[in-house]
Amino acid sequence: MGKVKGFMEFRRALPSDRDPLERIKDWNEFHEEMPEGDLQKQGARCMDCGTPYCHTGFLLSGMASGCPIHNLIPEWNDYIYKGFWREAYDRLMKTNNFPEFTGRVCPAPCEGSCVLGIIEPAVTIKNIECSIIEHAFAEGWVTPKAIACLTGKRVAVIGSGPAGLACADQLNKAGHGVTLFERDDRAGGLMMYGIPNMKLDKKTVIERRIDIMKAEGITFMTSTEVGTDYPAEKLLEEFDAVVLCTGATKPRDLAVEGRNHSGVHFAMDFLRSSTKALLEGTEPVLSAAGKEVIVIGGGDTGTDCVATSLRQGCKSVIQLEIMPKPSLERQPDNPWPEWPKTFKVDYGQEEAEAVQGSDPRRYCMMTKKFLGSDSGALASVEVSQVEWVMDEGRFVPRPVSGTEEILPAQLVLLAMGFVGPEENLLQQLQVIQDARGNIKADENTCKTNKQGIFAAGDARRGQSLVVWAINEGRAAARECDRYLTGATFLP
Known part of the structure; x- marks a missing residue:
């Protein structure tokens, strides 16, 4: 906790938005950037609580309380206050594959459970998160990383929304050969075509990250619907494991x-x-x-x-x-x-x-x-x-x-809203669905009833937040890695 009385000295503040009557004339993102000095003051408001509910994500009364991916929020808030941007970036990336996504579109359950929020407006966690990753991109810290050791195992990830992208990213880090199938012409799933450009820019945010993932060795097969363009029965013939991240795309x-x-x-x-x-x-x-x-x-x-x-x-x-x-x-x-x-x-x-x-x-x-x-x-x-x-x-x-x-x-x-995943592929794979129509997969192992097939994201848990999808994708990657190698170092 860098500034003991920071939460008493500084009021909550957010960056300005572009004027509504001006921003509706274009499709550009509408948030302005906050000066570094002001961001440091916002980081100083974090109390570094003994029990930081902000990063202890769980369901409470059926809703997310705290961060589902357990971001180390008090730590990077403190680093921002002290001006240690690289250290803040390193801490952020330990838990979140895509902070540039969540920093823009997450409703911030972390702020809803901020302890300061009991008596004062909560710490501006979401804005600080987004500022850290954008600063990292500007400094050139976010670059493709070489994979140290390849396992020779091949994994198919079906669906390139946040769950699929997170799963593919983690499995690739573990050294597996990953092919990510997407039926649309561009990767990104709901984030590409379901969220407008003014909230999440497609070229400067989504495609920027996907280009890095491609450079790290992940194969993207777009305009390819598994079960229609690509036979479902070929999956387990050509791949050692499959992870279903198809989303809950059936609209109510x-x-x-x-x-x-x-x-x-x-x-x-x-x-x-x-x-x-x-x-x-x-x-x-x-x-x-x-x-x-x-x-x-x-x-x-x-x-x-x-x-x-x-x-x-x-x-x-x-x-x-x-x-x-x-x-x-x-x-x-x-x-x-x-x-x-x-x-x-x-x-x-x-x-x-x-x-x-x-x-x-x-x-x-x-x-x-x-x-x-x-x-x-x-x-x-x-x-x-x-x-x-x-x-x-x-x-x-x-x-x-x-x-x-x-x-x-x-x-x-x-x-x-949505009522569950589409059933064509699931029926072809003979994957069992639960009473709600979602893929029935163990909450801890992400395993379905079919050997070598895992499930994650909205397809397994039902319509939810991008941050929950990232959490699920990381979990499925961890369990898939354990299945393929007998052990895992993935968090």
Whole structure:
């Protein structure tokens, strides 16, 4: 703990964001950089707690509390305060393969469990993490590393999202020959096509890291869907082990009247179309330009749809959330160190408010039907308010009579989460799924019912955070290495 009273002397501060009305004119990242002196002050706020809940990641009340990959947060906070950037970078890389990803898109459960957060605003852990890795890239410290000893074993990793990338990176460090299969034309999974460029730049952040992994010897096979383009039965013939990191890509649908009207789309199809068009310099297949847009779903994906619609030039955007509006402060049933279920204004809502004059979110709203024109095109959405009532021991939404209204819309985006992995490949491999439809694999060994096949990430645990996916990918790599060699040095 470099500065004993740092948390008393300095207030929490974050880098400035670009003005909302300016940043919606482009697709560049919207965060500004914080001067080094200010970062040092933020690092000084860390109390180096005797029991640092920030880096002790676990599930509490069904939500992440602390860092799932156990980042050594107090240590690199102290190094930043003292100006020891190289030492901070070395500590950061001991636990996190891709801090440039988590430093941008992680919701920071570490900050939610920060001990200082009990009485003061939490330490700005996420921003410091991102600043460390970007400083390391700028100094030329992040370079391809030679693999000291090759084992001769070959591993196929299916899916190049954060779990797949982390797994491949760790297995490569262990000396195994790694081939990473990705059905899309670019590696990165959800981070490439599911998260907009203004949150996570594709070329300067994702492709920068993938180029390093390629230089270290990992083979990327993009535009290759295992089970379709590449026979599933060849996997265990050509590889000594397989790790399934295919994600939970089946979107939750909304089975209401009029669902088949043209103009109702899944959020991921919309976001993928937008990013692909941006990277290729073409027009998006799905566009919000000139349309009244309704986003159904209140999570991060819904926010990304709001922000993307604004950049495409929508006429208006409304975001519907079936849950009640969160409270401004922690409630008695949501104590520290649980993730704080409090009201937040994310970048997309901030931008919509700057353009439209108000927050685009409407709470306790249920979609009843989609209404179309004679041609079958979407014209409007019928919604109603709901109240949450207890029914057989659990809260359920109940429509409030007399609150029905019609909202004009030519584009509806369904951003209601995901229900599990796609089943085609799993059926071909005869991999068993659990009651929720996820791959059934042991939590400790990551082993499936099939010899030599492991599973990790959202495909195993269900829809979750990027940082949990990295945790799972590292765990699967460790157990796969143990399976191949009888022992492992991987953390």
